[in-house]
Amino acid sequence: MRARHDSGDGEPMLIWERPEPPSRPAPSPLSRERIVRAAIDLADAEGLDAVSLRKVAAALNAGPMRLYGYLSTKQELLDLMVDEVYGEIMAPGPAAEDWRAALRDLAHRTRSAALRHEWFADLLGSRPNLGPNALAFLDASFAALHRAPGLTSLDAALHAGGTVTAYVIGAVRREITELRAERASGMDKTQWQRASGPYLTRMLATGRYPALERAIQADDFPPDPATAFASGLECVLDGIASRVSPES
Amino acid sequence: MRARHDSGDGEPMLIWERPEPPSRPAPSPLSRERIVRAAIDLADAEGLDAVSLRKVAAALNAGPMRLYGYLSTKQELLDLMVDEVYGEIMAPGPAAEDWRAALRDLAHRTRSAALRHEWFADLLGSRPNLGPNALAFLDASFAALHRAPGLTSLDAALHAGGTVTAYVIGAVRREITELRAERASGMDKTQWQRASGPYLTRMLATGRYPALERAIQADDFPPDPATAFASGLECVLDGIASRVSPES
DNA sequence: AGCGGGGACAATACACCGTATCGCCAAAAT
DNA sequence: ATTTTGGCGATACGGTGTATTGTCCCCGCT
Incomplete structure (x- = not known):
């Protein structure tokens, strides 16, 4: 089931050219841009796993289902997020x-x-x-x-x-x-070595990884x-x- | 909360060397190996999204919580799956x-x-x-x-x-x-070109992607x-x- | 031999997810 | 003024990972 803006004719109408919902007189408080921005902010702050439609919607003071007027799938949101970052990449001179x-x-x-x-x-x-x-x-x-x-x-x-x-x-x-x-494991690189170090040293001690051993020594x-x-x-x-x- | 085999001392005891549960006299019908194998089969057949602890456990005629005796986390299962494939990679001569x-x-x-x-x-x-x-x-x-x-x-x-x-x-x-x-989109490569073709041609027609246009022409x-x-x-x-x- | 305890297992429970469905209300059209 | 329409919210459903609880069996001790 596509978003409601899918015109239904044969042509696929990929997501990037799907029109914004018809701009209401009182300007709609939501837009794909705002949604994507909110999702990106959330992902930056709390990681990708924290990006749920519910949380994104909540960040925009909306119910979860509201987003489905602008997106037909969560995957679509992720795609838009990625493209937004490509936009950042291409932004400079x-x-x-x-x-x-x-x-x-x-x-x-x-x-x-x-x-x-x-x-x-x-x-x-x-x-x-x-x-x-x-x-x-x-x-x-x-x-x-x-x-x-x-x-x-x-x-x-x-x-x-x-x-x-x-x-x-x-x-x-x-x-x-x-x-x-x-x-x-503790902000520090040396600290990481300490963390997985014992396991690694034990593994290396088996003698099954001579080249690795030499590399780490x-x-x-x-x-x-x-x-x-x-x-x-x-x-x-x-x-x-x-x-x-x-x-x- | 780690799996029950975590000995509790300071050392991290990474997952790959955690011992199998003490082999019961009547040999336990489950093992990490069998779990991983079942998960891999499921992932091969239905994709990674289909790998849920419930389904894996069901494939082994067990309740979901049973797996937590052998794994402490789903991520651990994924790690073990990956290492198993590395095993396949290293298997030949x-x-x-x-x-x-x-x-x-x-x-x-x-x-x-x-x-x-x-x-x-x-x-x-x-x-x-x-x-x-x-x-x-x-x-x-x-x-x-x-x-x-x-x-x-x-x-x-x-x-x-x-x-x-x-x-x-x-x-x-x-x-x-x-x-x-x-x-x-339909098994065939040319068919894929037809599928996203209209969108791409329209994008290219904007003239914003001259190099891409030349490449595709x-x-x-x-x-x-x-x-x-x-x-x-x-x-x-x-x-x-x-x-x-x-x-x- | 009887009994108590411990540990493996199953079932239940919880919070959360993506998404389908339904009903309401406000605005537009007649 | 009345009717229609359509956007939006609330509710619902099946699923997820995982914590907790309960149950039952088997082993060891008295």
Whole structure:
């Protein structure tokens, strides 16, 4: 059952272009924008699990069912939230001229958006994102790759874009997950090591993980996540560059 | 409130080494293994959303609360499911000798595991995975990277491993998501294009996405996901190789 | 041998979720 | 002025994860 605005004709009428409910004379106190904003605020403050239609509605002084005039499903709300964050990502100035710089910029903006809205990492890549802002993001990626010198086949461009996107999704996810794990067991990274340390040392003592053991023994403290993300990204970009302009 | 096996002393006693309940003379009909297996079967058949403690317990002819003797939380069950899949991934023969081949092998095995258990993609990277099989996976990664010639700093090895892991997570996620989207709207890829096509064409007609427009116009059909995954992976591996052994 | 206690299991209970349905009331149309 | 309509709130339902309570059986002790 779709929202009541679904005109019912054959065409799918995806959610992003569904019209606002006809603006009432006394301006309707609710709008999809306000709903999405409230949901985002709630998710930022209390996590994605705390986002329930009931709580969002309550934050807007409305009954839960009120929202179904603007959304047909909770999933739709999540999709709109994601697209809103893509909007944040695309908000800043124009793209760089160098394709590499442009892709790097998009990646870092995505990462910082995920740090602002940790729930974004949970949703990243879990559904096809076709909202207008997500499309703008895609467009920016392709535009950047089009500026690459040797990238004639746009088949290759698609591959390249997909590869860096995949890296960004995975890296952001991992980083947020680690961040949460640290926070969960006492705010401090060393404290986290103490927490799961005994278990890990016991596991390592079995001798079944020699390489891991060696890796942890020589524990140079892992560098901050930002540079880890950046260096991994450069690695991926290097790989792309090596096929864009065959090795000099 | 932990499961009843938590010994109560200071040490955390993570879930993977918590002992089975004391084997009763008449062997207990339940075990964590059987629970996890039932949950996996359910998730494979009906999706992750269908995995509820009630349904899992029902599949084992038990009341819902029975499971809390073996698990302290649903999240724990999910963690165990993930580790079980890591077990599948690590099951086949020994690792290749070449570091690149070894990493490639791990990546492809992860992908095929996710294709067998689509819910695995939803859980990938969403939590720190420290189960014995996940550790074995990590160990294999580090072992492979250790075999790389120029990888003296294990700091670099950590970065490299993290980078390819991030790519794999993101790529697998995207692929499963796309697969589901296709399946949701009529099994066929061209059919999917028809489904969201009108919306997309209308969006593109706004002229706000010129690069996207160009990319879609010249629609050489995208290659099958397997080669897309593979080529992206090679791309990442190239990037790593270029820093392992500086350009020849 | 009889009995008491403890522990595994089941049933019940609770708060909350997403969503369908229904009824009311106010505003618009006749 | 009356009727209609449609947006909104309240209520309801089936489901969830989990806490609590009760029951019953089996083991060990007297």
